[in-house]
Amino acid sequence: MINNDFKLWVEFPPGRDLAEKLEEMGLDANDLATRMGYTPKAVNDILQGNCRITPEVAVMLEMITQISAGYWLRSQIAYDEYVAREKIKASLSDQSLWRKSFPEEVNVREWVRQTKDDEKSLMPLLKFFAVASPKAWDGYYKDAKLKVAFRISLADVKDPYATSAWIRRGEILADRDPMEKQEQIPVRKRLKAALPEIIAFAAANKVRPKSKKRITYWTPEAEVVDDCMTGLQELCRKIGIRVLFVQNFKCAPIHGMYRWYKDVPLIQLHDRFEKRAAMWFTFFHELAHVLYHGKKGICLQNIEITHNYPEKEDEANAFAQKCMVEAGFEL
Structure with a gap:
């Protein structure tokens, strides 16, 4: 893996190193200009950092200084990165x-x-x-x-900032554990066949174990997943559906979301439901979208957002209620 945090940039142009090398060699800018076939002004621009070292110039410097062209080019790139970072930082300074x-x-x-x-x-x-x-x-x-x-668009959501963070966190977790791309029709067929098993699993996991303490929004640990959640994830993964549990925010109390992400149906749920029944209802609601409503849609539960097709939400609610009854939940 590449360490993306490794900093290669330097705070001064490679012309400074070149000036030191010339002094060591007993040369000045005019001497270097003559040896390169350049004008003294062009060499001074390189020394002052006003002109970039090109591959052609780097090869010339290698022949004159005995320092590899690669060194001069890497130094130039590192300095360019430093300048670019400082420019971007300055542009972001008023965005606190x-x-x-x-x-x-x-x-x-x-x-x-x-x-x-x-x-x-x-x-x-x-x-x-x-x-x-x-x-x-x-x-x-x-x-x-x-x-x-x-x-x-999340523009109409009460808190688009918190909502976007919750959505993005799910993407990051999904990317850490890639799944094979899925086709819609085969997933639906496998889901229909496995639905009785999922409902039976819900029936066996209607209550959160007493040892599992509900954790507050401010707990800094990673997403907490108990045996029920893990079992549900494994069941759905066999079908070709990804299930994620991601802690939400008080300012954006999303219960669940359905979408296709990188050609995999994704059900993303809040990981700290106070009651297990609420978790199962939300899960079955999102599962209905996978089963009936295809790839062109997204559903965010327990949050104010305009749905283009309210009839699909009604259908998902009806499906969830049916599954809950079959699992033995009291509605």
Whole structure:
């Protein structure tokens, strides 16, 4: 794996190293210009960092200084990266309110990798969302460009910041454990065949074990998954459906979500339901979307969002109620 946090950049242009080498060799800028066939001004621009070292120049310097062309090119790239980072940091310096819009729990739970040097930086949060700027985040999540099975907007959601963090956390967890791409019709057939087994599993897991203490929103540990959750994940994975449990936020108390993510049907649930019955109803509701409503849709439960097809929500609720009755839950 590549260590993406390894810093190659330096704070000065390679011309500084070149100037030191010339002094060591007893040469000046005019001497170097003559040896390269360049004008003194062009060499001075290189020494001052006003002109980049190109591959052609790097090879020339190798012949004159006996220092490899690769060194000069790597030094130039490292300095270019430093300049680019400083430019981006400056452009983000007035975006602190955007960072403060996200729930503090995002950092407490360590979803965002942040060091002491990053306390005032937006970089860790931007990396979490895999976007380059707050403006890009707006375009992806709020301006109807969020790519799920189709494009939706979180602009009308009460707290789009917390909601987007919950959705993105699910994507990150899914990417850590890849699944084979699925076709819609085969998944539906396997789901229909396995539905009695899933309902029987729900019947056997109607109550949370007393030893399992419900954990608060502020608990910093990773998502807590008990044996029931693990068993459900395994059952669904055999069918070709991914089930994830991701802690939500008080400001965005989402219970569940259905979508297709990277050609795999995904059911994402809150991981800390107070009552097991609420978890099962939400799960069966989302399962109905997989069974009946195909790939072009997304459903967020227990949150204010406009659904284009309310009849599909009614159908999912009816399916969930039927499964709950068959599993022996009292409605």
